[in-house]
Amino acid sequence: MRRFATHIRASEGIAIGRAYVVRRERCVEGETQVQWQGNAATECARFRDALMASELQIEAISREEEIFAAHLEMVRDDALREIVEGHIDEGLSAIAAVEVSETEMVAVFEAIDDEYLRERAMDVRDIFARIKANLTGGVCNPFDGVRAGDIVVDTLLLPSDVAMMDFAKVAGVVMGEGGATSHVCIIARSRSCPIIVGLGDVVAQIPHGVQIVVDASAGEVIVEPDEATLGEYRARMEAQCQQRDRDREAARVELRDAEGRKITVRANAGSVEEVRMAIENGADGVGLFRSEFLYMLTDAEPSEIEQAEHYAAAAAACDGRPLTIRTLDVGGDKPLPYMPMPKEENPFLGWRAIRVSLEVRDVFARQLRAILRASVAGNVRVMLPMVTSVEELREAKAFLEQCKQELRAEGVAFDEHLPLGVMIETPAAVFVARSLAAECDFFSIGTNDLTQYVMAADRTNAKVASLCNPRSEAVVEAIRRTLEAAAEAGIECGMCGEFASDEEATALLLDCGLRSFSVGAGVVGRIKRRVAEVV
Ligand code: PEP
Ligand code: MG
Numbered sequence: 001m002r003r004f005a006t007h008i009r010a011s012e013g014i015a016i017g018r019a020y021v022v023r024r025e026r027c028v029e030g031e032t033q034v035q036w037q038g039n040a041a042t043e044c045a046r047f048r049d050a051l052m053a054s055e056l057q058i059e060a061i062s063r064e065e066e067i068f069a070a071h072l073e074m075v076r077d078d079a080l081r082e083i084v085e086g087h088i089d090e091g092l093s094a095i096a097a098v099e100v101s102e103t104e105m106v107a108v109f110e111a112i113d114d115e116y117l118r119e120r121a122m123d124v125r126d127i128f129a130r131i132k133a134n135l136t137g138g139v140c141n142p143f144d145g146v147r148a149g150d151i152v153v154d155t156l157l158l159p160s161d162v163a164m165m166d167f168a169k170v171a172g173v174v175m176g177e178g179g180a181t182s183h184v185c186i187i188a189r190s191r192s193c194p195i196i197v198g199l200g201d202v203v204a205q206i207p208h209g210v211q212i213v214v215d216a217s218a219g220e221v222i223v224e225p226d227e228a229t230l231g232e233y234r235a236r237m238e239a240q241c242q243q244r245d246r247d248r249e250a251a252r253v254e255l256r257d258a259e260g261r262k263i264t265v266r267a268n269a270g271s272v273e274e275v276r277m278a279i280e281n282g283a284d285g286v287g288l289f290r291s292e293f294l295y296m297l298t299d300a301e302p303s304e305i306e307q308a309e310h311y312a313a314a315a316a317a318c319d320g321r322p323l324t325i326r327t328l329d330v331g332g333d334k335p336l337p338y339m340p341m342p343k344e345e346n347p348f349l350g351w352r353a354i355r356v357s358l359e360v361r362d363v364f365a366r367q368l369r370a371i372l373r374a375s376v377a378g379n380v381r382v383m384l385p386m387v388t389s390v391e392e393l394r395e396a397k398a399f400l401e402q403c404k405q406e407l408r409a410e411g412v413a414f415d416e417h418l419p420l421g422v423m424i425e426t427p428a429a430v431f432v433a434r435s436l437a438a439e440c441d442f443f444s445i446g447t448n449d450l451t452q453y454v455m456a457a458d459r460t461n462a463k464v465a466s467l468c469n470p471r472s473e474a475v476v477e478a479i480r481r482t483l484e485a486a487a488e489a490g491i492e493c494g495m496c497g498e499f500a501s502d503e504e505a506t507a508l509l510l511d512c513g514l515r516s517f518s519v520g521a522g523v524v525g526r527i528k529r530r531v532a533e534v535v
Pocket of ligand 1: 186288290329425445446447448449450496497498
């Protein structure tokens with residue numbers, strides 16, 4: 001049994017499961033980049049995971065394309081497995097054994113007289129390519145081998161990786177790098193998935209396939225726990241489940257402050273499924289719908305109609321409660337594979353969010369038109385990310401008006417009074433909050449970015465995680481000023497940054513004047529309970 005710890009608290013909760021170590025090495029033609037691990041059992045387990053992932057993928061596509069039925073038969077054939085495992089037993093790494101087996105099997109098929117059977121060599125190549133990709137994290141989804149209850153272990157995961165992960169299966173995540181407000185953490189937390197970040201190089205010492213415990217609240221990973229330790233953690237997991245049930249009950253109560261003003265706890269979401277989960281958990285709507293996750297899930301930009309359907313489904317799931325759609329916030333730690341972005345020295349200070357939208361007008365137009373179309377499906381609001389000046393707001397407003405005019409001319413129905421809000425997540429926006437408040441309908445404070453920009457501390461860099469702290473006097477002052485500016489102008493000011501999800505900050509935020517929280521879908525009940533305790 002070994003314990004590894006990090007000082008960063010990225011989430012809470014406990015997970016016990018098999019370590020699924022993500023492989024990212026890619027196969028280069030003619031050579032293998034994967035080093036021999038020196039352990040036949042580990043290599044065999046890796047190969048079997050890749051084989052199983054391949055089988056599942058082929059099974060899915062064979063429903064559409066008959067040709068894959070033959071692939072399915074081959075991949076299920078014991079002979080294939082035995083040949084590869086035989087080579088692993090001889091001392092080869094999994095990838096090397098797969099390559100040698102491929103050469104042998106292709107040679108056998110190519111030597112056959114019958115033309116039909118000879119052509120099956122192509123199918124063999126295809127199957128082996130898939131197995132190799134699954135083994136090495138190549139072209140296929142590197143999480144295809146994940147089994148229910150696994151804990152994903154990797155040096156660094158990107159939001160696009162996490163978008164591919166099936167949270168119904170993933171019990172926990174362990175990462176060597178990353179900060180608590182990186183998007184990967186935000187997504188994991190919203191799925192109530194315990195995550196540990198900033199563990200450092202020791203992640204490389206966690207072998208694939210062994211049992212591990214993730215104690216996210218303590219920032220600790222226990223590799224191959226003994227029976228007594230396992231028993232202790234199982235009991236703690238059970239207690240957490242009971243607490244979650246109590247939080248769900250607390251979420252049904254309506255909250256008001258001493259003056260009788262309503263206090264709302266909305267949720268942050270990145271998908272329709274998450275919106276549903278949030279509403280089930282008692283959320284008073286969605287305070288931040290991260291639209292970029294839809295863009296990250298596909299190989300090409302989703303069409304206007306696809307987007308409109310997606311937003312309308314989210315709006316319907318809110319059942320009359322507000323759905324606040326944030327326009328595309330790409331760049332920073334969220335690149336889009338199909339939208340070329342120049343390589344930048346400082347992506348978080350570069351071309352991201354509203355800066356991209358105001359320049360790539362056709363993409364912005366499709367998104368705004370889609371949001372307008374969806375606005376008739378519920379209580380939809382639109383919100384602009386990374387605003388730094390009133391000029392940007394005006395430009396975006398004028399463009400929204402142009403989109404409205406086009407839709408009117410086309411006879412498409414939309415909400416003429418679609419509320420338009422601004423995220424306050426740059427120091428510049430705080431300084432010009434009064435001017436912004438005069439020209440928009442609501443604010444939402446994004447403490448994740450606001451903290452990194454106020455404190456000059458990268459939110460994804462584990463090294464400066466202690467500086468990237470929203471409790472810092474400077475950040476709290478920025479929050480107070482923003483709330484004051486909104487109150488003077490008589491507009492709503494919410495908070496959708498992760499600080500709102502921190503129950504230890506609830507009293508402070510209420511004291512600053514915050515009355516609209518937007519929190520991780522998994523902690524709605526807990527924050528409501530905490531608000532009720534404080535007011
Ligand atoms: C924020 O910056 O606080 C925020 C909510 O936006 P994101 O985390 O998506 O950048
Ligand atoms: Mg932000």
